[in-house]
Amino acid sequence: MLSFQSFAPPQLKIAKLKYNGGGDWYANKTSMPNLIAFCNNELGLNLAPEEDIVEVGSAELFNYPFIHLTGHGNIVFSDQEAKNLRNYLISGGFLHADDNYGLDKFFRREMKKVFPELSFVELPFNHPIYHQAYQFPNGLPKVHEHDGKAPQGFGLIYEGRLVCFFTYECDLGNGWEDREIYNDPEATRQKALQMGANIIKYAFTK
Numbered sequence: 001m002l003s004f005q006s007f008a009p010p011q012l013k014i015a016k017l018k019y020n021g022g023g024d025w026y027a028n029k030t031s032m033p034n035l036i037a038f039c040n041n042e043l044g045l046n047l048a049p050e051e052d053i054v055e056v057g058s059a060e061l062f063n064y065p066f067i068h069l070t071g072h073g074n075i076v077f078s079d080q081e082a083k084n085l086r087n088y089l090i091s092g093g094f095l096h097a098d099d100n101y102g103l104d105k106f107f108r109r110e111m112k113k114v115f116p117e118l119s120f121v122e123l124p125f126n127h128p129i130y131h132q133a134y135q136f137p138n139g140l141p142k143v144h145e146h147d148g149k150a151p152q153g154f155g156l157i158y159e160g161r162l163v164c165f166f167t168y169e170c171d172l173g174n175g176w177e178d179r180e181i182y183n184d185p186e187a188t189r190q191k192a193l194q195m196g197a198n199i200i201k202y203a204f205t206k
Helices: 031-043 059-063 079-090 104-114 172-176 186-205
Strands: 015-018 052-055 066-071 094-099 152-158 161-168
Touching: 031 172, 031 186, 052 059, 059 079, 066 186, 079 094, 079 104, 079 152, 079 161, 094 104, 094 186, 104 161, 161 186, 172 186
Parallel strands: 015 052, 015 066, 066 094, 094 161
Antiparallel strands: 152 161
């Protein structure tokens, strides 16, 4: 006899991007499982409970509709990796990069290898990514202070489509971590998770 599980839709998988250069691509170990659980519980998504790890140059990249990149330090893409990531993004993939403080200059440099013809633009607060399941009329929430700057959301737009969303001076991924890691107020954590859910929902429905 077939069980009900036999008819359950397959789970979607999302992935964290593993890169070279020495930066800690593996940072925020509890962030993605917590965001996935939030999306499944609050938005009714059917995401696999743990993110996969995928390398920039791997053909496996194309198995994931959404990939997440984070860290504090250096990033280096080889020519092959840059070409692979470009092909992934122009084929419908989506990259969310979260500056965990110190990533900005390296990430921008390497993304110029991927899209030499594009530059990051700051997304206006009326962009749909801020108005999916949750409303963020003032843009990104601020999770942690570093340089006293306002959080900013930057995008790479290829042929009218947002292919990469870069969250800066926000520490969004830190807000997804287990509560005891940073002891952030619950309201701050909820805002971070809600914004993360917006990003995933946007990537899946754009």
